[in-house]
Amino acid sequence: MTPFGARLRAMRKARGITLSQMAGALGVSSAYLSALEHGKRGRPSWYLVQGVIAYFNVIWDEAEELTRLAELSHPRITVDTSGLAPEATELANRIARDIGKLSREDAADLVQRLKHATGDKR
Template structure:
């Protein structure tokens, strides 16, 4: 499941909206929305995210958060370490091998370390 998919499902559940009803309102298939929710489809288009924001009446911070989640929801991320230090390439490869074993708590710890990197390096 992707971050966008998890939030979409949460919004639907909170408001009692079925997948079929949301799909009809957005003029997409229920299968497509299901694939988005389960991470079997990549990032949704900006247009679809806008439609979801409008459908659920999300504004300001909530709408921007959904946009951010959509940008961070590519289920098959690719890392390019060409020209970087060998240690960075080694880390990227190790993370690729071990990603299926990373728990949500461990992911939060890794994210916290990344958040402390100097901004010039981001």
């Protein structure tokens, strides 16, 4: 599951909206929306994110957060480490190889450490 998919599903469930109701309102198939929620589809388009924001009638910080989560939600990424330090290439390869072995807590811890190391406040 991707960060955007998890948030989308939580918002939908909290409001008691079915997958087919939301899919119909957004003009997408239920299968696509389900795949998006479960991280089996790539990053949603800007237009779909805007449609979700309008559908849930969210504003400001929550809308910005949905947009940020969508940007971070491509389930299959490519990391180009050419020109970077060897440690960066090792890190990228270790993550690619071992990410499935991490617990949710360990993954969250690594994300927080990376945010701290890069000064990312979001």
